[in-house]
Amino acid sequence: MPELPEVETTCRGIAPHILSRQVDKVIVREPRLRWPVPANLSQLLTGATFLATNRRAKYLLLETDRGTLMVHLGMSGSLRIMPSDAPALFHDHIDIVLDDGQCLRYHDPRRFGSFHWLDSASHPLLDHLGPEPLSAQFSGHYLYEQSRNRRIPVKQFVMDGKVVVGVGNIYANEALFMAGIHPGRAAGRVSLRRYDGLADCIKQVLGDAIAQGGTTLRDFVGGDGTPGYFAQQLRVYGRQGQPCRVCRTGLREIRQGGRSTVLCVSCQR
DNA sequence: ATGACAACCTGTGGGC
DNA sequence: TGCCCACAGGTTGTCA
Numbered sequence: 001m002p003e004l005p006e007v008e009t010t011c012r013g014i015a016p017h018i019l020s021r022q023v024d025k026v027i028v029r030e031p032r033l034r035w036p037v038p039a040n041l042s043q044l045l046t047g048a049t050f051l052a053t054n055r056r057a058k059y060l061l062l063e064t065d066r067g068t069l070m071v072h073l074g075m076s077g078s079l080r081i082m083p084s085d086a087p088a089l090f091h092d093h094i095d096i097v098l099d100d101g102q103c104l105r106y107h108d109p110r111r112f113g114s115f116h117w118l119d120s121a122s123h124p125l126l127d128h129l130g131p132e133p134l135s136a137q138f139s140g141h142y143l144y145e146q147s148r149n150r151r152i153p154v155k156q157f158v159m160d161g162k163v164v165v166g167v168g169n170i171y172a173n174e175a176l177f178m179a180g181i182h183p184g185r186a187a188g189r190v191s192l193r194r195y196d197g198l199a200d201c202i203k204q205v206l207g208d209a210i211a212q213g214g215t216t217l218r219d220f221v222g223g224d225g226t227p228g229y230f231a232q233q234l235r236v237y238g239r240q241g242q243p244c245r246v247c248r249t250g251l252r253e254i255r256q257g258g259r260s261t262v263l264c265v266s267c268q269r
Numbered sequence: 270a271t272g273a274c275a276a277c278c279t280g281t282g283g284g285c
Numbered sequence: 286t287g288c289c290c291a292c293a294g295g296t297t298g299t300c301a
Contacts, residue, residue: 003294034277034296058295075295076279091279110278112295125296152272161296168294215294258274260292 002073004133004166005209007058009228010079014104015053017081018062021098022049030093034074034114037094044117045069045096057129057165067119074112080105130164133202138164140196147187147195154190155183156257158202167202169259170215173237175201182268183261184254208233236262 002010026042038044048064055061060079062069071079084095084103094106094115106113116123131137146163147154155176158167167175176183178201181194190198209215214228235245240253244264254261 006294032278072295074278075293109280110293110295112277114296150271156272159295170294257272258292 002058002075002077003168003170003209003215004055004058005171005206005212005230006214006228007060007073007166008055008210009214010073011053011055011060014079014081017102018050018098018104019053020049020051021100021102023047023064024097024099027095027097028093029088029095030091030111033093033108033111034072035116037115038117041115041117056126057132057161058168059126061118067117068121070114070116070118070123070125071106072114074108074110074114076110077106077108077113080107128162130160130162133164133166133206138199138203140192140194140199143195143199144190144192147190150187152187153184153256154181154187154198155261157187158198159257159259164202166206170234170237171202171205171209173262174205174235177236177264177268178205180268182265183256183263185269236264238262 023045026045028037028041031037031039044067045064048066050062050064052063053060054063058072060071062071073079081102082105084097084101088095089107091109092105092107093111096104098104116125131142143158143164147157150157155172157163158175159169159172173183175198179194179198181190181198209230212228212230215230215234236251239251240262242251243249244251244267247264247266249264249266251262251264254263
């Protein structure tokens with residue numbers, strides 16, 4: 001489910017409901033996530049007050065007066081605000097009960113997400129991440145420099161979190177189409193000029209998706225339970241076999257690194 | 270260092 | 286209707 005725009009949507013959605021709120025208690029129904037949920041999570045969090053919400057890559061950083069809760073939504077996770085007495089459904093793994101009768105509820109069927117507790121501002125999982133795609137540091141020049149002598153296909157290159165964070169399968173497909181670059185082209189064989197276009201397209205597609213509240217596939221909802229509306233403007237993702245919106249050529253699907261890639265062989269070289 | 274690939278886990282949809 | 290397989294938004298770890 002969540003790529004960067006969905007995580008950002010979640011971050012913005014829950015912020016007004018948790019900031020300045022104190023944690024009354026924590027209920028962990030299932031601690032077996034991508035990494036085990038800290039056994040003392042309840043002890044750490046109970047009594048803490050949320051002071052700020054931030055995002056780094058696809059990690060949510062929920063800062064309290066005692067430390068920072070770092071949450072990843074994995075492939076199928078979601079965080080929602082709801083009344084703490086709402087019955088827990090299957091796969092509702094964690095509740096963070098707040099002092100106003102509401103709770104922050106984590107739901108994750110595949111359990112690829114994670115909860116970590118940070119005493120300081122750093123964590124090994126954050127140490128070697130590339131720049132944020134919406135930052136000024138991320139540019140065509142940066143991509144060009146990083147890609148010299150790389151033979152990896154350009155799509156897998158921009159999905160590598162050590163190169164740039166937050167570009168998942170949906171938006172990698174979209175940005176490469178917008179930039180007119182064939183996803184299978186070796187990263188080291190893309191010109192500076194074309195990387196300038198690609199960096200712009202990545203910023204544009206992520207920015208647009210955030211503005212639309214994320215892309216709702218299946219059942220993604222933001223922190224307030226409303227769906228995202230970006231799916232209706234996807235250009236290639238999920239449209240294999242349908243006509244290219246630019247030239248009407250039938251869109252092809254290939255597999256790269258075990259992931260689905262959809263492209264227009266006429267528009268993308 | 271690089272790149273290919275398996276692994277983690279559950280749900281769903283297509284084909285037969 | 287039911288069964289089996291392939292695949293799904295992500296990331297880490299291992300191996301050649």
